[in-house]
Amino acid sequence: MPVATLTLLPLGDTVPVAPGQSLLEAALAAGIELPRSCRNGTCRACRCQMLSGAVRYRTEWPGLSLDEREAGEILPCVALPATEADAVVIAVPQARRRPT
Numbered sequence: 001m002p003v004a005t006l007t008l009l010p011l012g013d014t015v016p017v018a019p020g021q022s023l024l025e026a027a028l029a030a031g032i033e034l035p036r037s038c039r040n041g042t043c044r045a046c047r048c049q050m051l052s053g054a055v056r057y058r059t060e061w062p063g064l065s066l067d068e069r070e071a072g073e074i075l076p077c078v079a080l081p082a083t084e085a086d087a088v089v090i091a092v093p094q095a096r097r098r099p100t
């Protein structure tokens with residue numbers, strides 16, 4: 001069964017994204033910390049660049065302008081892979097593996 005994935009650059013980790021899971025939730029579940037605050041698409045603390053793939057949003061109006069969306073910026077706290085087989089690649093220089 002195909003599984004959506006999230007790859008974080010420059011870290012290089014690829015993690016699975018479960019159906020209904022946001023990109024942020026998938027990263028956190030895999031032990032990767034990303035910048036975040038509100039987790040509901042309003043504060044923009046998680047804003048980052050999508051390098052490939054496609055996303056859809058949980059909220060009707062995530063806090064991105066049309067220009068930002070067209071430039072490939074996303075809000076991973078409310079962004080889900082567009083399909084259950086999408087491979088989304090994002091650039092998050094601040095991403096860190098949680099110490100074990």
Ligand code: FES
Pocket residue numbers: 035036037038039040041042043044045046047063075076077078
């Ligand atoms: S954490 Fe606030 S917009 Fe994503």
